[in-house]
Amino acid sequence: MMKIEKLVEQAIVARENAYVPYSNFPVGAALVTENDTVYLGCNIENASYGLANCAERTAIFKAVSEGERQFKYLVVSGDTEGPISPCGACRQVIAEFCAPDMPVRLVNLKGAYQETTVSELLPGAFTPEDLKKYD
Numbered sequence: 001m002m003k004i005e006k007l008v009e010q011a012i013v014a015r016e017n018a019y020v021p022y023s024n025f026p027v028g029a030a031l032v033t034e035n036d037t038v039y040l041g042c043n044i045e046n047a048s049y050g051l052a053n054c055a056e057r058t059a060i061f062k063a064v065s066e067g068e069r070q071f072k073y074l075v076v077s078g079d080t081e082g083p084i085s086p087c088g089a090c091r092q093v094i095a096e097f098c099a100p101d102m103p104v105r106l107v108n109l110k111g112a113y114q115e116t117t118v119s120e121l122l123p124g125a126f127t128p129e130d131l132k133k134y135d
């Protein structure tokens with residue numbers, strides 16, 4: 001397992017690439033694969049506001065598009081008062097690709113954090129398992 005402090009630092013540094021001309025709210029993410037590869041993500045906004053892609057989804061989509069399917073840890077960082085809170089869309093995408101018991105660390109820039117899990121972020125998620133009987 002990678003050192004958590006280093007992952008948190010990477011998730012914070014990942015904010016530097018955020019494209020956030022509309023919200024001015026950079027968010028970063030660091031996603032660790034089973035083989036300890038780290039995929040970083042930042043939020044990427046759009047003049048058509050609703051098309052913003054959050055940092056967590058950027059990291060997940062980068063990893064999945066490189067063929068990765070097994071993940072073991074996710075860190076999300078933002079300059080929030082308390083730990084950052086992923087949006088509903090990200091919670092659903094996280095539940096698609098990460099095991100229910102996978103740990104997720106939500107952090108801010110002041111050292112506050114919440115260590116949670118995928119299933120705690122989205123209890124009762126609709127997942128690929130629910131479609132299996134239609135295979």
Ligand SMILES: O=c1ccn([C@H]2C[C@H](O)[C@@H](CO)O2)c(=O)[nH]1
Nearest residue numbers: 023027043052054055085086087
């Ligand atoms: O967990 C979060 C929460 C918010 N945002 C982004 C979406 C938008 O670009 C900006 C303000 O909501 O922050 C993320 O990337 N991840």
Ligand SMILES: [Zn+2]
Nearest residue numbers: 054086087090
């Ligand atoms: Zn989101």
